[in-house]
Structure formats: C-alpha cells, structure tokens
Amino acid sequence: MSDKDKASIPIIAMTANAFEEDKRDAIAAGMNGHIAKPIQVDKLLSILSEVIRRQSLYRLKNGTMGKTDDAFTDNVIY
Template sequence: MNAEIIQTLLTDDGANVTVVEDGQRAVDQFKNAPQGTFDAILMDIMMPVMDGLTATKEIRSIKRDDAAQIPIIAMTANAFEEDAKKCFAAGMNAHLAKPFQIDKVEKTLVQCIHKSI
C-alpha cells in the first residue's frame, strides 16, 4: 500500500514511476533497462524473494557506470541508527523511515539525484 501511495504522489508531481513487487525484480528491471533509464531507486528493505539490502548490493555490483552512481534510497519501517548504518553499508545513499512524509521523500530524492549528477 505504501508503494501505491508514494507512486500516486510522485506521479502527481510529474515523476515517471516504475513499481516492482520484489527485490529480484528490482535488480532485473534495473539490469535490463538501458543505462540512464532511472534517476533514482526507492528501495523497500522488507521485500519478498530478495530483500532491499541484498538487491542494493546486487545493483551496485552490475558492471555499468549508472549502477555505481544511481541514488538508492531506503524506504523502511526500521528507523534505528543501526538500521540506517546497514543501509549505507549495503550501498544506499539515504534512509527514510515510515511513516513517509511526501515532502521529505521529494527533498531526499532531489538531494540524492543532484549529488549523483
């Protein structure tokens, strides 16, 4: 449900949003898309098939320039400092805890995308 809400709010703001159901599909979607297709990835940590930490590591290991540079933002109910540290250690650029505030999501996206350019 959170993905649908975020998708609706970001789409209303003019973003093109691709939603996948699990971590493996996130990796496959990124890997099979032409380089530069995505500006950022909002990665849920608790997903079926492959969790968000593993999916992030998989994306970072892809041998393409954009795999190392694309902002990956953790979207999680795990709000403790140790959880954020795990996200950063996996290769994520930012950590957002639920409940999400769309203005914070948008601000984080803009900051992360700006840094990667």
C-alpha cells in the same frame, strides 16, 4: 557492477526500521540514503532533492554533465 548506467542509479532504502542503527546498516549495505515508513512527503522530497543535487554538483565539478559516473559515493541519511 559492469553496467555503468545501472551502477550510477541511486538507491534509497525505504523501511519501517527507523532507529539510527538501522539507517547506518542500510548505508553500510550500499544505499545512498534512508527514509523510514510511514513516508513523510517533505522528507522524501528532501532526500530526492539532495541526491539529485549531489549528482549535478559532481558532474559539474568533474566535467561529466550528461555522462554516467559514480556521483553517489557520499551517502545521505534522513
């Protein structure tokens, strides 16, 4: 994606498909995480926290705090 601001937005798949294969397919399609419906608030908060944590750690490590970057290369599956 040419727009780095948009390219760095994490995408978490939210589907009714909860089998491991479905989760792997979502990640393979480029999602940064997966959560199955019906939503369990604790799992939703957990995945959001993990995505934010990874973004912050990446930016601290690479000296890019406050800058757009590709902080979401490691996918999370819940």
